[in-house]
Amino acid sequence: MIEYNNTTVERSRIPLTKQDFVSDQMVKWCPGCGDHAILSAVSNVFPKIGYKKENFMFVSGIGCSSRIPYYLNTYGFHGIHGRAAAISTGIKITNPHLSVWMATGDGDSMAIGGNHFIHIIRRNMDINIILFNNQIYGLTKGQYSPTTNMGQITKTSPQGTIEHPFNCGELVLGAQGTFFARGVDTNPKMMTEIMFEAARHDGTSIVEILQNCIIYNDKVHALITAKETKDNYQLHLKNGEPMKFGANMEKGIRLNKRRLEVVEIGKNDITENDLLVHDQYAGDPGIHLMIAKMAPPVYPVALGVIRSAMYPTYDDLVEEQIKQAKENSKIKCVNDVMAASGVFEIK
Amino acid sequence: MSKKNNAIEMEDVVVKFVGDSGDGMQLVGTLFSETVGIDGNDLANFPDYPAEIRAPHNTVAGVSGFQVHFGSKEINNFGDLCDVIVAMNPASLKANKKWAKKGTILIIDSDTFDQKAFERAGCTANPLEDGSLKDYIIVKAPITTKVKEILAPLGLDIKTMERTRNMFTLGMVLYIFNRTFNTTFDYLDKKFAKKPQMIEANKMVIKAGFDYASSHESIDKTITVKPASLEKGKYTTVTGNIATAWGLLAASERSGRPFFLGSYPITPATEILMELARHKSLGAKVFQAEDEIAGICSAIGASYAGAMACTTTSGPGLSLKSEAIGLAVITELPLIIVNVMRGGPSTGLPTKSEQSDLYQALFGRNGEAPLIVMAATSCTDCFYASYEIAKLSMEHMTPAILLTDGNIGQGSQLFKLPDVKKLAPIKPPIAEANDPDYKPFNRDPKTLVRKWAIPGTEGLRHRVGGLEKEDGIGNVSMDPQNHQKMVDLRAAKVEKIADFIPEQTVFGDEDADLLVISWGGTLGAVRTAVQELQKQGNKVAHTHFRYIMPLPKNTEAILKKYKKIVVAELNSGQFVNYLRMKFPRYPMLQCNKVQGLPFFVSDLLPTFTKILKEK
Numbered sequence A: 001m002i003e004y005n006n007t008t009v010e011r012s013r014i015p016l017t018k019q020d021f022v023s024d025q026m027v028k029w030c031p032g033c034g035d036h037a038i039l040s041a042v043s044n045v046f047p048k049i050g051y052k053k054e055n056f057m058f059v060s061g062i063g064c065s066s067r068i069p070y071y072l073n074t075y076g077f078h079g080i081h082g083r084a085a086a087i088s089t090g091i092k093i094t095n096p097h098l099s100v101w102m103a104t105g106d107g108d109s110m111a112i113g114g115n116h117f118i119h120i121i122r123r124n125m126d127i128n129i130i131l132f133n134n135q136i137y138g139l140t141k142g143q144y145s146p147t148t149n150m151g152q153i154t155k156t157s158p159q160g161t162i163e164h165p166f167n168c169g170e171l172v173l174g175a176q177g178t179f180f181a182r183g184v185d186t187n188p189k190m191m192t193e194i195m196f197e198a199a200r201h202d203g204t205s206i207v208e209i210l211q212n213c214i215i216y217n218d219k220v221h222a223l224i225t226a227k228e229t230k231d232n233y234q235l236h237l238k239n240g241e242p243m244k245f246g247a248n249m250e251k252g253i254r255l256n257k258r259r260l261e262v263v264e265i266g267k268n269d270i271t272e273n274d275l276l277v278h279d280q281y282a283g284d285p286g287i288h289l290m291i292a293k294m295a296p297p298v299y300p301v302a303l304g305v306i307r308s309a310m311y312p313t314y315d316d317l318v319e320e321q322i323k324q325a326k327e328n329s330k331i332k333c334v335n336d337v338m339a340a341s342g343v344f345e346i347k
Numbered sequence B: 001m002s003k004k005n006n007a008i009e010m011e012d013v014v015v016k017f018v019g020d021s022g023d024g025m026q027l028v029g030t031l032f033s034e035t036v037g038i039d040g041n042d043l044a045n046f047p048d049y050p051a052e053i054r055a056p057h058n059t060v061a062g063v064s065g066f067q068v069h070f071g072s073k074e075i076n077n078f079g080d081l082c083d084v085i086v087a088m089n090p091a092s093l094k095a096n097k098k099w100a101k102k103g104t105i106l107i108i109d110s111d112t113f114d115q116k117a118f119e120r121a122g123c124t125a126n127p128l129e130d131g132s133l134k135d136y137i138i139v140k141a142p143i144t145t146k147v148k149e150i151l152a153p154l155g156l157d158i159k160t161m162e163r164t165r166n167m168f169t170l171g172m173v174l175y176i177f178n179r180t181f182n183t184t185f186d187y188l189d190k191k192f193a194k195k196p197q198m199i200e201a202n203k204m205v206i207k208a209g210f211d212y213a214s215s216h217e218s219i220d221k222t223i224t225v226k227p228a229s230l231e232k233g234k235y236t237t238v239t240g241n242i243a244t245a246w247g248l249l250a251a252s253e254r255s256g257r258p259f260f261l262g263s264y265p266i267t268p269a270t271e272i273l274m275e276l277a278r279h280k281s282l283g284a285k286v287f288q289a290e291d292e293i294a295g296i297c298s299a300i301g302a303s304y305a306g307a308m309a310c311t312t313t314s315g316p317g318l319s320l321k322s323e324a325i326g327l328a329v330i331t332e333l334p335l336i337i338v339n340v341m342r343g344g345p346s347t348g349l350p351t352k353s354e355q356s357d358l359y360q361a362l363f364g365r366n367g368e369a370p371l372i373v374m375a376a377t378s379c380t381d382c383f384y385a386s387y388e389i390a391k392l393s394m395e396h397m398t399p400a401i402l403l404t405d406g407n408i409g410q411g412s413q414l415f416k417l418p419d420v421k422k423l424a425p426i427k428p429p430i431a432e433a434n435d436p437d438y439k440p441f442n443r444d445p446k447t448l449v450r451k452w453a454i455p456g457t458e459g460l461r462h463r464v465g466g467l468e469k470e471d472g473i474g475n476v477s478m479d480p481q482n483h484q485k486m487v488d489l490r491a492a493k494v495e496k497i498a499d500f501i502p503e504q505t506v507f508g509d510e511d512a513d514l515l516v517i518s519w520g521g522t523l524g525a526v527r528t529a530v531q532e533l534q535k536q537g538n539k540v541a542h543t544h545f546r547y548i549m550p551l552p553k554n555t556e557a558i559l560k561k562y563k564k565i566v567v568a569e570l571n572s573g574q575f576v577n578y579l580r581m582k583f584p585r586y587p588m589l590q591c592n593k594v595q596g597l598p599f600f601v602s603d604l605l606p607t608f609t610k611i612l613k614e615k
């Protein structure tokens, strides 16, 4: 068994503020777009995390979401469509002492970049990925994405889509994700909290934000986010606490045989003790998967940290292997490499 | 009568071991090559693998070979036709007969020549009896029977005994070339140190093969190849792929930049990835990516983070990397892309070699996307070429493609070990912490090179990416004039590298009747052909290109001097068209071959002679 040591990121000696992370670039998202709130949450959480500002690295792919590096005053890399996960991987392996963040969208990571997305998760690279899920292609002006609801009419599905959408959480957990959290762009406080937890987690942290594209997919998350309905359709997870929701916290989630079930506390002799208690640190992803898949109209959508399990990270293991090789090998330089290759001498 | 009285001397010879994939031809070929190398001959080896791992037993598709070209003179190619062929079964004889010439010694395991084997090999009759081999010296040896006899006292199982058949042929070949087996035995002792029983069995079989050959009626002569006058020093045999890996590591060591490789396995480039993965003790970080695109994109990320970043691939993989190469061009980051070319298009001929990816390397991207292109000229040059391209890429902050090919990548040569500490220093333009004037696209006015600002460094936070940037300050810019300027600057930056590479040299007379041009991995064969023509009294000159983009500054001055020019390359004319595009005034003839095979001197001589004779 290989032991691993946590590579650490150097902390700032002086306290930082949001202003330290705001760039001088004009923000060019559409007015009213959910992206503005996500940007604000990121620049709020960075000073709280407390790392030196030079140690933050923000990478992105292509799409509306992926403009975010320009709006943050960190080291930034705006990549190409779908490839941010691979670019981030190279950065993190090269310098594990950076806090690497990545912005991506449903199209960027679950369509064109699907392969990199599942593999960065499988490897458990220590990178924080914020996935803006607006269930549409925004920057190319309104084509359906891999998360668009079946049957939805878009510019490329005039009769409605005939594709089964991905559930982001299900995909992440299927790829052996160690951290999955979900937030909504209408709840800045919760976004900041889950981003903070993502930063603390060692391994690939996926933070899915249900984001409204006001231009091409307005109100796609309305059932979950609208004032009138949100209490019934948002379940805020708290580790170690029973899963309760509703305007007066009168409803809950119970595990009935092998299925999750929405129950009302007080009805049919159901008490709080019957409810499922959230254990985000559980190694077994079974319950996490069930929670991640909950969707209206039958269930509320689970928000908050769904899973945060401890497994070795790829970048730690790389460092560990290098450390061991350096300790155990006599080969210290390229001259040594060549000399160890069956050399003979011509005199 | 001692047969050694009937010894002849030769300057260089070609020996090829061929058999079924499982017959140990690579091992015996390597052993023989090590032996002649240690004995002081110069050499070049060429393995000839089937595309399948274990193709059906005893079929032509499953034939595996290893060719050793060695001599008392400088050996710079893998050799054309063979002087000795060892064929372990009918299929391998059938597949390799074409490499025999009049008088070639064919050593054959006669035990394998039965009706069933003929059928599997697709022979209609017994080739040993149908007269088709009358021009050759056939040495029939019941090798399978012999090894079983010899090894009977050791009590080994039949499979293990049969596995030593290759060693029997090695003994025979050692006899033919007048070698002792000391060198081979030393090598075996080292190689199989953990398996003493294998050493003993192999030694017994080698000796038996040697004795058998000495009394075989068909072997009426032995061949002496004197040692070459090699420079004193330490040598090893190295394949181009291993040499490439070493050159890259050396460049990382000398530049002080940590090493990163992001690659995906692909024939015939995989050995570079495997070799580099072994060297974690040097701190080399090697990432086997989920695909070719992730390979290069991880390398681009690594380069941004301050590593000497590389990705290695072959043709189809380079196609997949195209978009990302453009990203490295526009972000002006160093990146070394090694393309070990193979036969294409598409999956093409994975285990065979071509030079048909030149267009792709030069032009295979969207937008105006110039970069450095170099081509290694031999197995051992892979070391120096990969070192040099890494130096150029880092010092000039631009991606670079090194073209090698399946022949030189998998072939091997004697390599005199260089001292890495004496190689040219590499000084990447690293931006200093808290430099108040730092802007991502500020440039050195002489070289047009921007600075490499490494994440984590204080006071240099900045953004780069695939969108066009304003020169200097580096903000996203869609301004027409700025785009024109950036396109021009990126091109000029690459062109200026011509000031930092050596001038092109010419082998032969300034007033020659014909200038032969070649590039990349064909140096040895083309040079040998030119030397041959010169010996015959022709006035022929040769210039061989290693720097493709940019070309050496004196390229046109050379073209100007010759009335007749022919460009020889293993494609349908990609380099010649590139030269025509750059220098339209000079007419150029072509000599092309696209068969997945290297150039043979025997292909080139008639073509060049014909051109010389034409008015």
Ligand code: SF4
Residues within 6 Å of the ligand: A028, A029, A030, A032, A033, A034, A035, A064, A134, A138, A139, A212, A213, A214, A215, A216
């Ligand atoms: S197109 Fe949609 S996602 Fe893109 S910026 Fe506009 S509102 Fe936001």
